[in-house]
Amino acid sequence: MRRAAPGALVVGLALLPLAAIEPRVYLTLTIAGLAMGMLIFLVAAGLTLIFGLMDVLNFAHGALFSWGAYAGFTVLVLLNQELGWAEAPSVGLNALLLLAAVAAAAAVGLVLGVVVERVIVRPVYGRHMFQILITLGATIVLEELIRIGWGPNDQVMPVPFTFQGSWDLADVIVLRFPVVAIVLGLAVYAAIALVLRRTRVGLIVRAGVENGEMIQVLGHDIHRYFTGVFAAGSALAGVGGLMWAMFSQSVRPGMGGEQLIFAFIVVIIGGLGSVSGSLLGSLIVGLSYNYVAFLLPKAAIGVTMALMVVILLLRPAGLFGSGK
Amino acid sequence: MAETLLELEDVHAYIGQHHILQGVTLAVRRDAVTVLLGRNGAGKTTTMRTIVGLLHPAHGSIRLEGHPIHGLRPYEIVRRGVGFVPEGQGIFATLTVDENLRVARLGDDAEARARLARVFELFPDLARFRDARAGALSGGQKQMLSIARALVNPNRLLLVDEPSKGLAPIVVEHLVEALRAMKAHATILLVEQNFAMAQALADEFYLIDDGRTVHHGPMAALVADDALKKRYLGV
Amino acid sequence: MTTPVEAARRAERARRWRRPTLWLRLGLLAALVLVPVVPSFQLLDLALKIAVFAALVASYDILIGYTGIVSFGHAMFFGFGAYGVALAVTRGGGPTWSDLGLGLAAAVGASALVSVTIGAFSLRVKAIFFAMITLAFAEFALILAVQLGPLTGGEDGLSPRFPGLLADRRGAYYVILAVVVILFGAMSRFVGSPLGRVLQAIRDNELRAEALGYRTFVYQSVASCFASVVATVLGACYAVWVGYVNPESTLGIHIMLDILLMVIIGGIGTLWGGIIGAAFLLTAQAFLPNLRGLGAALLPGSALALRLTERWPLYFGILFILVVFFFPKGVVGSVRETLSRRR
Numbered sequence: 001m002r003r004a005a006p007g008a009l010v011v012g013l014a015l016l017p018l019a020a021i022e023p024r025v026y027l028t029l030t031i032a033g034l035a036m037g038m039l040i041f042l043v044a045a046g047l048t049l050i051f052g053l054m055d056v057l058n059f060a061h062g063a064l065f066s067w068g069a070y071a072g073f074t075v076l077v078l079l080n081q082e083l084g085w086a087e088a089p090s091v092g093l094n095a096l097l098l099l100a101a102v103a104a105a106a107a108v109g110l111v112l113g114v115v116v117e118r119v120i121v122r123p124v125y126g127r128h129m130f131q132i133l134i135t136l137g138a139t140i141v142l143e144e145l146i147r148i149g150w151g152p153n154d155q156v157m158p159v160p161f162t163f164q165g166s167w168d169l170a171d172v173i174v175l176r177f178p179v180v181a182i183v184l185g186l187a188v189y190a191a192i193a194l195v196l197r198r199t200r201v202g203l204i205v206r207a208g209v210e211n212g213e214m215i216q217v218l219g220h221d222i223h224r225y226f227t228g229v230f231a232a233g234s235a236l237a238g239v240g241g242l243m244w245a246m247f248s249q250s251v252r253p254g255m256g257g258e259q260l261i262f263a264f265i266v267v268i269i270g271g272l273g274s275v276s277g278s279l280l281g282s283l284i285v286g287l288s289y290n291y292v293a294f295l296l297p298k299a300a301i302g303v304t305m306a307l308m309v310v311i312l313l314l315r316p317a318g319l320f321g322s323g324k
Numbered sequence: 325m326a327e328t329l330l331e332l333e334d335v336h337a338y339i340g341q342h343h344i345l346q347g348v349t350l351a352v353r354r355d356a357v358t359v360l361l362g363r364n365g366a367g368k369t370t371t372m373r374t375i376v377g378l379l380h381p382a383h384g385s386i387r388l389e390g391h392p393i394h395g396l397r398p399y400e401i402v403r404r405g406v407g408f409v410p411e412g413q414g415i416f417a418t419l420t421v422d423e424n425l426r427v428a429r430l431g432d433d434a435e436a437r438a439r440l441a442r443v444f445e446l447f448p449d450l451a452r453f454r455d456a457r458a459g460a461l462s463g464g465q466k467q468m469l470s471i472a473r474a475l476v477n478p479n480r481l482l483l484v485d486e487p488s489k490g491l492a493p494i495v496v497e498h499l500v501e502a503l504r505a506m507k508a509h510a511t512i513l514l515v516e517q518n519f520a521m522a523q524a525l526a527d528e529f530y531l532i533d534d535g536r537t538v539h540h541g542p543m544a545a546l547v548a549d550d551a552l553k554k555r556y557l558g559v
Numbered sequence: 560m561t562t563p564v565e566a567a568r569r570a571e572r573a574r575r576w577r578r579p580t581l582w583l584r585l586g587l588l589a590a591l592v593l594v595p596v597v598p599s600f601q602l603l604d605l606a607l608k609i610a611v612f613a614a615l616v617a618s619y620d621i622l623i624g625y626t627g628i629v630s631f632g633h634a635m636f637f638g639f640g641a642y643g644v645a646l647a648v649t650r651g652g653g654p655t656w657s658d659l660g661l662g663l664a665a666a667v668g669a670s671a672l673v674s675v676t677i678g679a680f681s682l683r684v685k686a687i688f689f690a691m692i693t694l695a696f697a698e699f700a701l702i703l704a705v706q707l708g709p710l711t712g713g714e715d716g717l718s719p720r721f722p723g724l725l726a727d728r729r730g731a732y733y734v735i736l737a738v739v740v741i742l743f744g745a746m747s748r749f750v751g752s753p754l755g756r757v758l759q760a761i762r763d764n765e766l767r768a769e770a771l772g773y774r775t776f777v778y779q780s781v782a783s784c785f786a787s788v789v790a791t792v793l794g795a796c797y798a799v800w801v802g803y804v805n806p807e808s809t810l811g812i813h814i815m816l817d818i819l820l821m822v823i824i825g826g827i828g829t830l831w832g833g834i835i836g837a838a839f840l841l842t843a844q845a846f847l848p849n850l851r852g853l854g855a856a857l858l859p860g861s862a863l864a865l866r867l868t869e870r871w872p873l874y875f876g877i878l879f880i881l882v883v884f885f886f887p888k889g890v891v892g893s894v895r896e897t898l899s900r901r902r
Contacts, residue, residue, distance in 0.1 A: 057687060123884065128687060129629060129827075133819055134883045140816075140876030148870050200426075207416045207427045214414040216398040217376050218428045218473065257812070261698045264691050272688070298706045305699045312692070316683040 006280050006319040013284060017291040024172050029290045035178030037286025038185025039247060042240030043263040044270070044278040045192060046233020052209035052273020054226050057128060059135035060116050061237050061263065062256030063142035067112055068105035068238020069157075069245040069255060070146055075104040076158050087161055094160035098180075102239055109238020110231045112142070117230040122223075139257070146253045154252045157245045181243055188236065192275050205229060209273045265304060269311050271321025280319055329354045329481055329511045330375070335384035335394075337374045344370045345381070346535035352481070357503075357512045359526035359543070361519075361557060367535040368515045369411055372485050375513075376408045377401045388481070403430065407474025407510075411485040413466045417459030421450055421469060424458050428473040436476065443472045446502055464495035471502065475510075482510050488518045500524050519557065523547055531556050580831070587834070591736060595729050605845050607732055607800055609837045610739045611793050616821045616833030617746050618789040624828030625750055626782040627762030629686060631815055632677060632693035635700045636670045636787040638810035640794025642704065642711065643669070645719040645804040650710075654722045666791050674787035678780045697815065704806040716805025725799050735796045742789055749785060750830060758782050820879055826889025835890050847874070 018026055043065055050058050076097065079085045085097040120138045124130040159177065166175045196202035208215040208222055216222050244259060245251045266285055270277025285304055293300040311319065330352040337345040345367050352358045360368045373379050375386055377398035386394040393401050402408065416424055425443070429436055444451040447468045453461060458469060467487055474482050484503070488496045496518065503525055506512065516522040522529070522543070529546050531539040533556055546552060594606045619633050640663070647662025648654050677696060681689045704711050711717065725731045749755055761768045761775050769775050798804050808814075821840050825832025886893055 051687075057690070120880065128690075129623075130883055130887065132629075132690070133823060134880055136816060136819070137876050137879035137883065140872055140879065144870045144873035144876060148873070203419070203423060203427050207419060207423075210416050210418055211414060213378060214410070214416070215427070217378065217402055217408040217410070217414075219399050219402040219430050219477070221397070221399045261695065265695055268688060268691055268695070301699065301702045305695060308692075308695065312680070312684060312688075316688075317685075318688075 006277075010280055010283050010287070014287055017295075020295060021291070025294070027172050028174070029294055030287065031174060031178050031182070033287035033290035034283065035181040035185075035247065035286070036290060037282040037284075038181050039240055039244050040259070040262050040266055040286060041185050041279055041282035042188060042236050042243065043259060044266040044282055045188070045275050046236040047263055048267045048270060048273055048275060048278045049205070049209070049229050050233045051267065053205055053212070053229050054121075055126070055128075055212070056121055056230075057131050057135070058121070058230075058233075059132055059260070060120070060138040060142065061135075061233070062258075062260035063139040064109050064112055064116070064234045064237040064256070065241035065244070065259060066143060066146055066251075066253060066256035067241070068109045068235075069241035069251050070150055071108035071238065072101035072105040072242035073150075073155070073157055073245060073251050075101045076160075080158055085160070089161050091162050094162040097160050098163070101242055105238040105242035106235040107238075109241075110235040112238075113231045113234020114227060116234070117227050121230070143253050143256070150251075150253070152253060154250050157249050157251050159246050159249060163246070177247060181247060184239075184243065188239075189275070189279055196275065201225070201228075262304075265308050267318075269308055269318055271315075271318025274318070274320035277318055277320035327353055329389060330513065331385075331387040332371070332375070333385045333387075335371070335374060335381045335386060337370060337379050337381050339370065339379070344535050345374065347537070348384070348532065348535065349537050350530045350540065352511060352513050353528065354511050355507075356527040357507055357514060357525050358528045358530065359514045359516055359522045360530050360532055361516070361522060361546075362532035363556065363558070364517075366532045368532050369485055370535075371532065372408075372410075372483050372513075372515060375401075376406060376483060405478060405480040407477065407479035407482045409470050409474050409482065409484040409487065411489065411515075413470040415458045415461075415466050415469050415473075417457065419458055420455050421458050421461070422454045424469055425450075425473060425476055429476045431477070435478070439476055439478070443475050446475075446505060447472055464491050464498065467491060467495075467499060468502065471506075475506065479510060482506070482512045484512060485515045486517060487514075488516065488521050496521060519553075584831070588740065592733075595732055600728075601845070603728065603732060604800075605841060607735060609834075609841050610736055611796055611800070612817070612821065612837040612841060613834040614739045614742050614746075615790055615793045616818055616825060616836055617743065617830050618786045618793070619818050620822055620825075620827060620830050620833060621746060621750065621782060621789075622786045623822065624830070625755065625762060626758045626779055627765075628681070628779060628783060629690045630677075630693040630783075631690060632697045633786070633790055633818060634812075634814040635697040635810060636674065636790040637794035637797070637814065638700060638704070638806075639666045639670050639673075640791035640796075641798040641804045641809040642666070642717075642794075643791070644721075644795040645717045645798050646711070648719040648721060649717050654720050654726075656722050659722065659725075663792070663795050666795065667788050670787040670791040671784050674783045675780050678776075678783045681776075681779070697810070697812070701806050701810040701812075704810055712805070714806060716803060716808075718803050719798065720802065721799050731799055735800060738792065738796055742792065746789065746830060754778070754781070820882075822889070823879075824882055824886070824889055826892030826895075829889065829891040829895065832889050832891035839890075843875075 014030065017029070021029065043061065047058060047061050050056055050061075079097055079100060080087065085093045088094065116135075116138055120134050121131065124134055163177045163180055166173050168174075194202075196206055204215060204220055205225060207218075208220075208225060212222060240259075241256065244255065262285060266278055266281040268281075269284065270279070270281035284307060288303055288307060289300050292303045315321065328351045330350075332348050332350050335345055335348045336343070348367065348371050350358070350360075360371060362368050370379065374381055375393075377393070377396055377400070381394050384394070385392055388401070388404055388406070391404075393404065416427070419427065425440065429440070449465050450469060450472055453465070458466065461469065471484070471487065474484075487499055487503070491499065500521055503512065503514075507525075512525075514522065514526060516525075526543045529540060529543050530537050531546075531552070538556065539552060591606055591610060594603055597603075615633075615637060622628050622630055622633065643666025644659055644662040647658045647665065651658040651661070673696075677693060680692055684692065705714055707713075720726065721731070723730075725734060750758075757768070757773055757778055760771075761773065761778055765775055794809065797809070801808075817840060821833060821836030823836070824839055825834065825836030882889075888896060
């Protein structure tokens with residue numbers, strides 16, 4: 001019962017706007033909402049695991065998001081300039097290009113994540129205040145490095161031809177890129193769930209999230225898992241950044257910071273340490289934001305905040321939080 | 325001395341600013357059950373936590389089979405054959421019974437599987453609830469699980485902290501039987517407030533008061549010494 | 560018959576005039592009073608901003624250093640004050656004292672209400688959650704200010720003008736300085752009062768304080784309310800001085816970051832450390848942009864050098880990290896620790 005309620009909430013939430021919005025528009029909005037939710041999920045999943053396992057408040061996550069976006073951006077621009085892969089109307093080349101960009105974003109996110117964990121976070125384990133400060137400092141440094149490397153202005157993000165535009169299915173406009181985002185998000189969720197539930201590493205991480213001390217006295221070197229989880233979370237953030245850049249068709253040095261607040265709200269709603277909670281939270285946030293933005297543009301962010309408050313009043317630890 | 329499995333010498337430990345352990349010295353004999361007794365807050369649990377590496381001694385030494393283990397990380401100490409059964413059981417409530425045992429198992433050969441089979445024999449309830457969420461178990465079953473976790477590896481030393489805490493007397497009886505069965509295979513260092521249980525299991529005792537070892541000897545001697553019991557344990 | 564506590568307090572008070580810190584503070588005050596004599600607007604501006612932010616940091620320190628509440632919403636209350644007076648004065652017809660007073664009162668009331676409401680959350684959720692919630696609220700306030708365009712002037716903000724003495728640079732300077740001094744006095748009394756001591760007890764060990772019979776939630780709410788109100792008044796002062804209020808400059812996250820950095824440099828739990836933190840940071844912010852000119856002069860023609868020196872926030876961030884690593888107690892904190900060890 002307890003676990004079914006939040007799922008019912010999402011479904012109910014999703015169906016509610018049908019009362020006020022015409023079905024075709026509703027479908028477009030729903031897809032946009034799901035896509036936005038999935039992109040936030042990529043960032044929130046890493047964030048919630050990092051907090052759940054390591055008890056670290058990682059404010060540098062946003063900067064990793066931005067770096068992933070810029071890494072993918074560079075790959076896309078280069079391959080497009082040299083080989084014209086983005087403009088080519090070939091599904092194969094476009095898919096390859098996307099794959100290359102995603103790989104670059106993940107790789108850069110991963111490497112930076114390892115560096116941040118070793119250099120910035122490790123010395124301040126256990127001291128929340130300092131973690132917050134130091135990861136904020138790291139964010140400033142990382143974002144400034146982007147400005148130095150790529151310039152401080154917004155730039156247009158090329159999107160491979162196949163993923164641009166939309167499909168027209170029986171008079172319903174379905175944008176292509178959001179569908180890609182949804183598929184990617186689901187794939188990532190499935191992969192994470194698989195690793196967590198079926199592998200030994202996942203088992204140890206789940207146990208560690210519940211009780212970090214106990215997992216150590218059962219013979220596991222938890223610091224190795226810390227680095228691993230941090231790196232994986234960072235890679236995800238990088239991919240999330242790339243996808244968001246393609247979604248909004250632009251890259252900005254400060255883009256990470258803007259999305260980070262959504263990710264935090266999702267982590268709060270979902271419960272610290274719960275990936276399923278983050279998924280649900282992301283969908284709630286993504287859907288509600290899009291529906292409300294259509295009906296009352298100015299109230300969108302307000303409704304998101306209100307949802308967070310209501311959920312916290314009913315479940316103070318978040319939807320699937322374990323009261324950590 | 326192959327006789328002594330674990331040795332603590334003048335161990336001091338701090339929690340924050342508080343000087344909890346002010347000179348703990350003890351020697352745990354191989355294949356015997358040694359019990360740490362003392363009032364609440366005397367430092368018994370802190371001693372256990374320091375042995376297993378969750379706290380680093382500020383002073384003094386801890387040796388396992390002659391090798392110093394003070395200052396090592398918990399996972400390094402545990403992998404040398406130390407099983408830790410903490411106060412409050414420390415089981416993972418969101419994992420199943422089977423997963424709890426799996427996460428504790430550090431090997432997967434034929435011997436490990438034989439050990440697991442023996443554990444299920446010792447605790448038939450665990451076999452029955454193998455795929456249930458550990459959080460749904462009763463207090464006694466959780467304690468069994470916690471002990472079982474320490475038995476799935478070839479551990480030579482078992483640190484068991486207040487296993488009877490919060491359990492009904494009939495469950496405690498079952499616990500004593502289980503621990504007695506384990507006596508044959510491992511050395512046990514026990515912390516117990518329940519004097520009857522300590523008496524039933526222990527061969528030797530150490531009295532801890534104010535973070536120091538104040539007395540030790542064979543258990544039989546303590547049982548006979550009413551004055552000592554009254555002074556340090558209030559029994 | 561005096562109790563030992565009373566005797567100790569009396570002795571402490573008698574020693575006060577001989578303590579160097581008091582003279583240091585008086586000296587600083589004297590310096591600030593004399594600043595307008597120097598015909599440099601840049602210096603005047605810097606001095607006033609240091610004064611206002613020093614007090615703002617001190618108010619934040621009450622929250623984080625003395626009561627132990629980690630919040631990211633403090634800048635929001637600062638913004639409330641700024642917007643409060645700006646709105647009242649621009650929308651209320653003409654720049655009059657009564658408008659100013661009304662706006663300030665409304666902002667203070669709003670801050671008190673919001674801080675207690677947010678504080679109610681802290682009862683139900685864990686500390687880390689609470690910190691994130693305050694951040695979410697602060698962001699929300701920012702977005703609200705941007706979106707309620709017709710009322711708040713949206714992204715462009717408001718350019719209020721203030722009545723009488725406040726319209727003149729010197730006049731505004733002295734009025735604000737006086738307010739800052741009064742606020743510092745109030746904060747100092749607050750922290751040193753029995754109430755302040757209870758707060759420190761709560762910070763050190765909440766469970767124990769509760770066991771001793773103190774309703775911790777009430778005390779924490781009072782402290783939070785007080786700190787927020789002080790921040791609001793300071794926000795109003797800031798609006799009066801700068802004459803321009805927009806979301807980014809008064810509600811933006813970088814104000815919160817600046818406060819955090821200043822409190823870390825000065826020292827958490829030191830109250831007066833805010834002065835050093837503010838002085839250091841604001842002076843650096845005022846002079847570091849000149850680094851660009853320096854870079855261009857030393858290595859003319861090098862685009863990389865230009866880019867490296869242009870982005871002075873980079874060095875900021877590095878400095879931030881270094882300070883957190885090596886001076887976690889801040890300047891004042893480290894000094895106090897060294898002195899107490901010598902005793």
